Amino acid sequence: MTKRKMFFRMITASLLRRRSRMLIALLSIAVGATILSGLVTIYYDVPRQMGAQFRSYGANMILLPGEEKPLTMERLQEALKNIPEEEVVGATPYRYVRLDMPSRQQSFISAGTDFEEVQKTSPYFSVEGEYPENTREILVGKEIAETLGLKERSSVELSYKTTAFPAGTDPGDIQAGKVLSGSAEGFNKVLLSADIVLDEEGKIDSIAVDAAYQTPGVGSQVGTDQAFLDQFIGKKPPFSLNTPDSEGTQQEENTEGVDAVSGATISSQAVVDAVNSAVFGSSEGGVIVENTEHFTVSGILSTGGEEEAYIYMSLKDLQRLTADETLDVAELSVSAGADELDNYSRAITDSELDISSRLVKRVTRSEASVLGKLQALVFLVTAVVLLLTMICVCTTMLAVVSERRREIGLRKALGASDSSIRKEFLGEGLLLGGLGGVLGAILGFVFAQVVSINVFGSSITFQPLLLPATILVSMAIAAASCQFPIKRAVAIDPAIVLKGE
Amino acid sequence: MALLELRNISKIYGELKALDNVSIQVEKGEWVAIMGPSGSGKSTMMNIIGCMDKPSLGEVLLDGTDISKEPQKVLTDIRREKIGLIFQQFHMVTYLTAVENVMVSQYYHSMPDEEEALEALERVGLRERAKHLPGQLSGGEQQRVCVARALINHPELILADEPTGNLDEANENIVLDLFRQLHDEGTTLIVVTHDPEVAEAAQRTIVLEHGRVAREILNENFGKQ
Ligand SMILES: Nc1ncnc2c1ncn2[C@@H]1O[C@H](COP(=O)(O)OP(=O)(O)OP(=O)(O)O)[C@@H](O)[C@H]1O
Numbered sequence A: 001m002t003k004r005k006m007f008f009r010m011i012t013a014s015l016l017r018r019r020s021r022m023l024i025a026l027l028s029i030a031v032g033a034t035i036l037s038g039l040v041t042i043y044y045d046v047p048r049q050m051g052a053q054f055r056s057y058g059a060n061m062i063l064l065p066g067e068e069k070p071l072t073m074e075r076l077q078e079a080l081k082n083i084p085e086e087e088v089v090g091a092t093p094y095r096y097v098r099l100d101m102p103s104r105q106q107s108f109i110s111a112g113t114d115f116e117e118v119q120k121t122s123p124y125f126s127v128e129g130e131y132p133e134n135t136r137e138i139l140v141g142k143e144i145a146e147t148l149g150l151k152e153r154s155s156v157e158l159s160y161k162t163t164a165f166p167a168g169t170d171p172g173d174i175q176a177g178k179v180l181s182g183s184a185e186g187f188n189k190v191l192l193s194a195d196i197v198l199d200e201e202g203k204i205d206s207i208a209v210d211a212a213y214q215t216p217g218v219g220s221q222v223g224t225d226q227a228f229l230d231q232f233i234g235k236k237p238p239f240s241l242n243t244p245d246s247e248g249t250q251q252e253e254n255t256e257g258v259d260a261v262s263g264a265t266i267s268s269q270a271v272v273d274a275v276n277s278a279v280f281g282s283s284e285g286g287v288i289v290e291n292t293e294h295f296t297v298s299g300i301l302s303t304g305g306e307e308e309a310y311i312y313m314s315l316k317d318l319q320r321l322t323a324d325e326t327l328d329v330a331e332l333s334v335s336a337g338a339d340e341l342d343n344y345s346r347a348i349t350d351s352e353l354d355i356s357s358r359l360v361k362r363v364t365r366s367e368a369s370v371l372g373k374l375q376a377l378v379f380l381v382t383a384v385v386l387l388l389t390m391i392c393v394c395t396t397m398l399a400v401v402s403e404r405r406r407e408i409g410l411r412k413a414l415g416a417s418d419s420s421i422r423k424e425f426l427g428e429g430l431l432l433g434g435l436g437g438v439l440g441a442i443l444g445f446v447f448a449q450v451v452s453i454n455v456f457g458s459s460i461t462f463q464p465l466l467l468p469a470t471i472l473v474s475m476a477i478a479a480a481s482c483q484f485p486i487k488r489a490v491a492i493d494p495a496i497v498l499k500g501e
Numbered sequence B: 001m002a003l004l005e006l007r008n009i010s011k012i013y014g015e016l017k018a019l020d021n022v023s024i025q026v027e028k029g030e031w032v033a034i035m036g037p038s039g040s041g042k043s044t045m046m047n048i049i050g051c052m053d054k055p056s057l058g059e060v061l062l063d064g065t066d067i068s069k070e071p072q073k074v075l076t077d078i079r080r081e082k083i084g085l086i087f088q089q090f091h092m093v094t095y096l097t098a099v100e101n102v103m104v105s106q107y108y109h110s111m112p113d114e115e116e117a118l119e120a121l122e123r124v125g126l127r128e129r130a131k132h133l134p135g136q137l138s139g140g141e142q143q144r145v146c147v148a149r150a151l152i153n154h155p156e157l158i159l160a161d162e163p164t165g166n167l168d169e170a171n172e173n174i175v176l177d178l179f180r181q182l183h184d185e186g187t188t189l190i191v192v193t194h195d196p197e198v199a200e201a202a203q204r205t206i207v208l209e210h211g212r213v214a215r216e217i218l219n220e221n222f223g224k225q
């Protein structure tokens, strides 16, 4: 057996067979190492964590369509190439439109978006239930949910209408010969109705207006003034009221003009609206393209902000409903310093993409100062913990030395030189430090993970380099804390063994 | 030339003279017993001979060289190379097994050799107990391990302070037999004892009283048993 082997046999035996005292030393080193490696992990993770934390106050970069071209998903992807991929925490497209809820006769602002990205750029969104995963699932703002009494799994009908006047539409083809009714609000919001019949070509064949409840003698004339009503006969809807001004009479594009009954403009407009509505199903002039789908509420959204009055659905659903692929805005969350953000933003705005980029300054600026303070705090705590660990290990080792006085005296009597005694105690200290370090590195990771999850709400990745680093540092700490106890051990007089103390 | 010579040594603790002008000689291969009442300075003398302490006055000649003025480091080297120690309180390293305790002595001396250590244990009749911790051994067995440990490096001089003080008759005889063997092999033995029987096993007995050599008794029966 070599001397080295015997050396290790002795120091491991000392640790293994004299458990109690060494266990305390081991434990204190392990605790110190745990906090050390845990805090260091957090220390290095803090910028990332805090970045993510600041990201949770919302996006820090916003992309808007430029002057000429609309914003689309492809163009958004193109713009994102200006930012290193790993720094893009999330990029969320938004398209806002107003959707009707026919059953409630109300309309709501609805956003089409990408929910996976929403969760990254707007982590403060709090959803009761689930984020939509399937097609035709929606997130309903809390405010809407409360007024309409919507819950998870509630079903709602949403419809998208465009009022347009597409040329060549010929409602007569389908509706010829039938009596079509329409109504519209007249003076004082009193309803007025019109029944019409279309001929084969979609032109008005006959018209009857019930204006009995309009102002008698004034508004009510629109139902009886044959000259007024005759203006509709033989013409193709939609109609509009001619508006006289200095340049003569004006009329809306693609419509047939009708002169109002003098003194009853509002009621006349109501007749025009009622007729249009009878033909196209809307009180507004124009062809109504209506697209209605059923949706299931997958969750209720609370944000404490205006989002609570919105409905959210996947971009695909909205694009299908509206037959439109443009985006209104994209919100980006980028994990980069203020200067880099500035550079990225300028690069996007200056590119040929015709996309304008803006930074949310408020968020990026506060980040740096809070980070600095936090790291200083972590550093301080680490230093204090290390000091406490050293004190604890030192006192424990002192107790160990006095407990082992006889043994040390015996070793000296057997011929151990001061340097052997020093080596043996240092060896035990380093072994303790190493073991404590391994334990601490593992526990420290768990500790950092728990802290990270509870404080920052996100997990951290294991830093492989931290394992040897923690072991080395705790060995160094153990060695340093052993110096004074070792001095004591070396000073022990071998003669005590003969005195039979 | 004597292996060991104490020349007018005194050890003074304040007012107290633990040793007072003691001069003795021990020849190579000699077996000397030291007796005396408690507090007469026996252990003090052993500490000085064992290079664990220095006299206040006088010279200690080991192999003809004065070691009384040497620094601690040199004394440690001499102790390691030339002296084997056996104590009353057994003094084993509690967390090491019997064989490991023997190997500790080898470790500080030269190279640990488990086989040789086991042979030494064999010699004191404890090979079977090699893997036992001191706590698992009786007092007599522990003392036998200590004897094995003292002889493992083949020291020129074995110092034993009350080696049989805590032993029963049977173990005392085992230890004395071991001493006889060592003596036959030419080892010099200095044995402190209270026990006249142990003293009678030696060739010569030196009696200390109040830190002085009171008398020396030659054992005429030595070697006749
Ligand atoms: N370090 C010391 N400081 C002061 N006095 C001491 C010291 N060491 C020993 N003495 C004293 O020296 C005297 C001799 O002690 P020593 O231990 O040599 O006695 P001893 O003959 O071995 O006795 P015993 O048979 O009880 O072991 C005693 O009176 C003791 O109190």
Ligand SMILES: [Mg+2]
Binding pocket: A498, A499, B042, B043, B044, B161
């Ligand atoms: Mg004594």
